[in-house]
Structures are given as C-alpha cells and as structure tokens.
Amino acid sequence: MTGTALITGARAPVAQDLARAFRTAGYRVHLADSAPGYAARAMRPPFPVHRLPPPRSAFPAFRKAMRRLIATTGPTHIVPSCEEVFWLAEAAARDGYADRLFAPGLPLLTHLHSKADFVRFAAGIGITVPETHILDTPFIPERLPLPLGRLVLKPEFSRFATHTMIAPTPARAARVRPSPAFRWVAQQRIDGEEICSWSALHQGRIAAFAAYRPRWRQGRAAAFQIEAADVPQVREITARIGAATGMTGHLSLDIIVDAAGTAYPIECNPRAVSGLHLFDAGADLARAVLEGVPCSEPRPGTLRHMGPAMALLGLPAALASGRLGALRADWRASRDVIDREGSFHVTLACLADAAGFALQALRSKRSPAGATTADIEWDGEAIP
DSSP states (O other): OOOEEEEEOTTSHHHHHHHHHHHHTTOEEEEEESSOOHHHHHOSSOOOEEEOOOTTTOHHHHHHHHHHHHHHHOOSEEEOOSTHHHHHHHHHHHHTOGGGBSSOOHHHHHHHHOTTHHHHHHHHTTOOOOOEEEEOSOOOGGGSSSOGGGEEEEESSOSTTSSOEESOOHHHHHTOOOBTTBOEEEEEOOOSEEEEEEEEEETTEEEEEEEEEEEEESTTSOEEEEEEEOOHHHHHHHHHHHHHHOOOEEEEEEEEEOTTSOEEEEEEESSOOGGGGGGTTOHHHHHHHHHOOOOOOOOTTOEEEOHHHIIIIIHHHHHHHTOHHHHHHHHHHSEESSOTTSSSHHHHHHHHHHHHHHHHHHHHTOOHHHHTTTTTOOOSOOOO
C-alpha cells in the first residue's frame, strides 16, 4: 500500500528520518513546520517543506493553513513528530481529518502528557509506579509526604527536565508556587538505571518498539547518543498501555529500573523521540507507522548519534570529565543519524537550525532547548 504522507514538526531529526523511511517504502512525502526547518530542506533528493503559522500563538491561522495544505497535497496519512501533536489533534477533530492522523484525540493525549494524570492512569491498569502527589496549592517543604532527599519535584507539563528538582534543598523547594492552574507533582525518587522507549501503536497493538539507554547527553536533557537495549519489562509496560487505550500513534516512555529489576514509568511523551533513529529510516519503519505492520526491534547494543551535538556538546563534556577516550570509542562504534546521505549538507543546515533557536533563546530569555519548542509546546491550556 502506498499513498501520500504529511509529516509535521519538520525541524526534528525524527521527522527527517520518518521522511526518509516513508520515501523508501514508496510513499509521496511532504513535510511541514512553523520553524524554517533548514535541515529538512537540505535532504537530498529534496522533499517539499511547507511553512505553517505557530499553533501556540496563532491556532486559528494554523488550522486554516493545515486545511489548505491538506486540500492541496491530499495526504492519506498525517504524522506529527513533535509537540505540535496536541494542537494538530484538536485541529483534526474540529476539521474532520482525525481518521488520517497518527495520534489519538486530545483528551487521551492530555492524560499521557500530564505527569500527574499519567502516573495515576498507569497505576489504575496495574503498572507499578513511584509514589506521586499532586501539588496545586502553596506548601511547606517540610510537610511534603516524603523527605526532600527522596523526592523529585516537577511541573505537571514540562519538557527537557528544565524545571525538574531532584532531592531539592528546602530553599529551592520553597520557590515552587503550585496553583490549580499550574500544578506540580512531588514524585518518589527511584534509584536505578534510566531506560527510554519509543513505539508506534496501531489500535493498541505494538507495530514498532525500541528501548534504549541515553549514552551521551547534556545534563538531564535529551540524549545525543543512544544505545539499543533489551529490557522486556519496558515492552510489557508499553503493551499494557496500548491495550488499555487502544490508541494509534507514538508512545514514548521514561522508565527507571531499580536494582531488583522493577521498572517504574515516571513520564510519558505521546510523540516521537530519539529511539526512532535506531530503525535507520528503513521501509519497515514506514510500514509499521503507516500500515501497522510489525517490524523487528533494533539489535541490543546498536549505537546511533547526532553528529553536530556529539561535536558541540559531547566533546566539551568529555574533556571536562576526562572521558575523551570513551567519547572517541563511542563515536567510532556509532552511526550518525543527522546526515545519513553523507553529503554534509544536512549537518550544516542542522547547525543553522540550532543557531536560529539559540538566537531565539537569547531574545526570549529561554533556554536553547526551550526555544526549540516555544511555538508548538502545550501545557494543558484551553485551545481557542
């Protein structure tokens, strides 16, 4: 089966790998985004890349542009890749193309995205979760349900761990100001190994699944080198969530596996994440996402990295920590996912994208990571 796929969030390397995979499988491919997406435009052979209004600040214009783009390109499949998924799900429900969208409706997306609701949902279907408490009023740190040294504080809706406090001091915890409109969670700190996962679900069934370890990362943000892992507990949690929701779309999890082997899901992202790169943009990935045809999991130990980040972030970190040899070995054993064609054009364009987001961060006084999603992120607010 072939057709036309429209991929949104073209700024993201995962969107670019989806485009490669879909084309390999014989689909016509269009990409779209509210950011310039220079890397997406640099891929060869080229893909059509369409510019959209930013949904967070101009949702009515975004809806109108999407309707026009769908009318002109005629996609049989619409695949979000980033946090525009929330806005797109609402637009699809209102404008009649939800049946073509690789995502569930906004109510389910909200339950999965919320760090409060997700843990409660997971516990309700029999999954072991960390003790988690919702904070929606000012509090006294000493009166929290667990000692601060055993707690993680984080906003209900957040990304890149930019506001996460692990074992905060009383002074830091006292700066948190929850309210009914801006809730936080106080979550039991679980000691163990962090495992992440990405899966493509169709009507609740797993079509593609990858569990992976973050190998190199900046702080607690997204990893720029990952290693495929074999952790059956993580797949079991994914399967249970799929069966309970019956959803079609991306499902990504952050999980801590403790010393006893118990896997605790701590967060869920209903969008694409780096684990998708482990499928190397093959046609089997396309068939899993678009047609629900199951594909094989990546071989454990497989390493993939983002070349520009390895150079710009990994090298300074390795020098500072005395791990230059480890970085060199990991780099040599891995494969770059940014410029798979080996022409260096996508790498240069990726750097241009990064420079643009860095400039936005300076202007808006955000973090560079925060600037990458400022125009598409959604924190549970009402959508006009």
